[in-house]
Amino acid sequence: MTDDTWSPPHILLAVDLVILTLRETHLHVLLVERGIEPYRGCAALPGGFLNNDREGLLAAAHRELDEEADLDATQLHLEQLGTYGDANRDPRGRVVSVTYLAIAPRLPEPTAGTDAARAAWRPVDAIVSGELPLAFDHDVIIADGIERARSKLEHTPLATAFCEPVFTISDLQQVYEAVWGVDLDPRNFYRKVQKVPNFLLPVDAERRVTKGRPARLFTAGPATTLHPPIPRPDHTASRQGE
Amino acid sequence: MTDDTWSPPHILLAVDLVILTLRETHLHVLLVERGIEPYRGCAALPGGFLNNDREGLLAAAHRELDEEADLDATQLHLEQLGTYGDANRDPRGRVVSVTYLAIAPRLPEPTAGTDAARAAWRPVDAIVSGELPLAFDHDVIIADGIERARSKLEHTPLATAFCEPVFTISDLQQVYEAVWGVDLDPRNFYRKVQKVPNFLLPVDAERRVTKGRPARLFTAGPATTLHPPIPRPDHTASRQGE
DNA sequence: ACCCTTTTTGTCACTCTAACAAAAAGCTAC
């Protein structure tokens, strides 16, 4: 194994980003249209190769976020999702992709970045249903990202990252409903989230205008994990033995 | 950015393994003694570079598991833990390491593999306390692996991977106690794990010899997730706002 | 003023939980 004549193979390292947001109560992911082969013209995740061999992985992710999506990367929640390195996933050669998951609050319009041909928010439903084909194994990566986000909603304050800095509890509920794809009882949800220590911080003496009774405003508290958690309703009960 | 003269940098890609097991009711991790520079003679995780640019990441992990630890890789639970790619983590150059987490049942003796100088089970306490220094950033990787294992014990049947194919409920309890570092009530634990559908399958009409009353035997059931989960006692309650 | 919407507070039956008691089923030693 340790052969003097052998030297380790060199690999092309890429970073790809799964950027999720909420638009019109539906979960969307940011996609770009590829301008070069392979998969030219096809939808793909924003991402790219490392600039040089001194650039950190997270730094590269932030750079791509800025270049291709024109998002203020410093504000975003960014976490490593997984590394995808099947030998045949890229026809150009051995490309290993480190992927990151980012959560963005509601954003205005399909931000056209400087780098990619076109950038647009796409509903994740169209992707998981196979209706919108993606380049490489990006459909799998997105599915993994969604599942990660769904899971993190249960025991981390991730949902607040989808919201504006100041939000109401029904704003928060819409996040949970959109990401989980379920309906929740507003009354029970209202108290459940407030019962979690350090999850929500009330912003005193403020309200907001909608149609019905004005709602109290909150900001994200200092909690990093939710105790007790906000469990998903058990659609899981029906698919337990899988 | 897309400059015709620019070409992506080549990276050295490694895989490293965090292999956890239980010995004498304490959590241990498999370490090897490095035979070459850098960090020669220092303890490190088993791992190494990809053999060639056709080898898959998981395949490389399995190969290293076999070469350095002499473990039957096919039987082990193996999952991607994370990718570590700080620019300065390896003095030899830009090495990005994809790490995998493996869980092994109680194993006989420090298995000396064919590849590494020495392989030995080390208690994780000595590592997290800093008492036993490790090469590279392997201490961080191990800490992440332990936290992953602790978390997975709550909502996956991972604990059964620490046990023999057939085990008693108090065997299982010892796993939870060792990994979490807490004491659990045997009577409540007994019923709680049995109440989780598809977690444990009773092995009928069998028993085992210890000192007290013979215990029923079980095998791992088909469940992939635990509903309801087995929550950690809230040491978490005291460190919520961190 | 009345209706509509949305938010917030109440209630209640039910389940789940932690804590502890007690019984069951062997083994050991006298």
Add this chain to the structure above:
DNA sequence: GTAGCTTTTTGTTAGAGTGACAAAAAGGGT
């Protein structure tokens, strides 16, 4: 062999947590 020890299994019970639903509060619109 029987008394005591250990470990496993079953019971019990008070308290917390949950989901489903009612009702009140607080505005806006007509």
